[in-house]
Amino acid sequence: MIESISERQHSLLVAWLGSFTVVGDYSWPLQDTTVLHVESMDGRKFIVKASRTSHHIRREIAAYARGMDGLEGKVPTLLFSAPEEGLLVTQYLEGTLVAGSPAESSPDVYRQAGAVLARLHRPAGMSRSYMRSLSARTNALIDKARDVLPQSMVSHLIKEVSAVELYPVALVTSHGDYQPRNWLCDAGEVKVIDFGRADLRPWVHDLVRLSHQQFLTAPDLADAFHEGFGQTMSSPEEHAMWRLENLDQAVGTVVWAHGIGDHGFAQQGVEMVERVLAES
Structure with missing residues (x-):
């Protein structure tokens, strides 16, 4: 056994x-x-x-x-x-992981991945509590990060979270970890695996990790992805949700990585925090 x-x-x-x-x-x-x-x-x-x-x-x-x-x-x-x-x-499912392969730099792969995500995102109703709960969770994460982030950064994070206006938001069936390490490429066809972080969330949640990784230095990949996905942020509610999701995922990465002793990943989280705060 x-x-x-x-x-x-x-x-x-x-x-x-x-x-x-x-x-x-x-x-x-x-x-x-x-x-x-x-x-x-x-x-x-x-x-x-x-x-x-x-x-x-x-x-x-x-x-x-x-x-x-x-x-x-x-x-x-x-x-x-x-x-x-x-x-x-x-x-x-047959296929090779996109992460670390030549497919990770292929615009067509991102176009297909965007199209698959659009089909995964099935409407799941409105929530008046999601942003309030996420704001509280983010503040709790910031509190946990006090020992690993500079005090000036912690203070800035608290200020930024409090500045986000809380709206009712539309939820979808999100993947939760949508990035090349969970995509397969099989003879040019993109497939998606691993739904262990799936939950009901706003659609912007699934784009945060990509925006801090592959899209940072390759705007052509971002353009291709959005072409396949067919949706961009337009409303104040979506922009507020995007801001809060970025704050949450950035601090969450720092806290989680330190918790398991992955200092390299923790540094990626710090860099995420720095980018998010710089955008304010």
């Missing part, structure tokens, strides 16, 4: 898949999540995700429960799940 999978999880996998072998291990040890590429005795390929503590498994199962109609072949199909056991199985 696989050491990182419990006896109960293993029993469920055998009941679902029969005998299987592990082909690849893509686990996330820092998040206590086992991710395996497995193959059954009859040659079928699957991705198994298992955890005893992480909430990402349940989030991914919930994302599939909300529906992904019209995206067959573009996203993995959920085949089996046991949220109470922290276990799910999806089909294995």
Whole structure:
């Protein structure tokens, strides 16, 4: 039995898949999540995700429960799940990760990724509490960052969060970690994986990470993405939401990275904070 999978999880996998072998291990040890590429005795390929503590498994199962109609072949199909056991199985999608490959600098890849995101973003109603809750969460993160950020930066962050006007916002079924490390390219076709951070959020949430990474030095990639996505910010509500999401994700990156001892990623978070504050 696989050491990182419990006896109960293993029993469920055998009941679902029969005998299987592990082909690849893509686990996330820092998040206590086992991710395996497995193959059954009859040659079928699957991705198994298992955890005893992480909430990402349940989030991914919930994302599939909300529906992904019209995206067959573009996203993995959920085949089996046991949220109470922290276990799910999806089909294995062929393709090479875009991150770190030549495809990461291809405008066509970003155009396709934008189009897929537009289809993923299904309307999920209005929320009068989302921005208020996010503002409170961001302030809590700033408080946690007091020991790792200069006091002048902390004070500036508090001021910027308080300056954001809080509006009711439209929610969509967001991906939560939309960037090349979660895109596959298969013979020129872009596919999207990993819905462990999916939730109901404003559409701008899924563009923040890209804006601080690939789009920073390659405006042609941003243009291609927005061409496929077909949406840009236009209203005061969207601009306010964009500001708050950037503040939250920047400070959140610093806090999370320091919490797991990833100093390189923490520095990326500091640079995010600096960019966001400079834009004020």
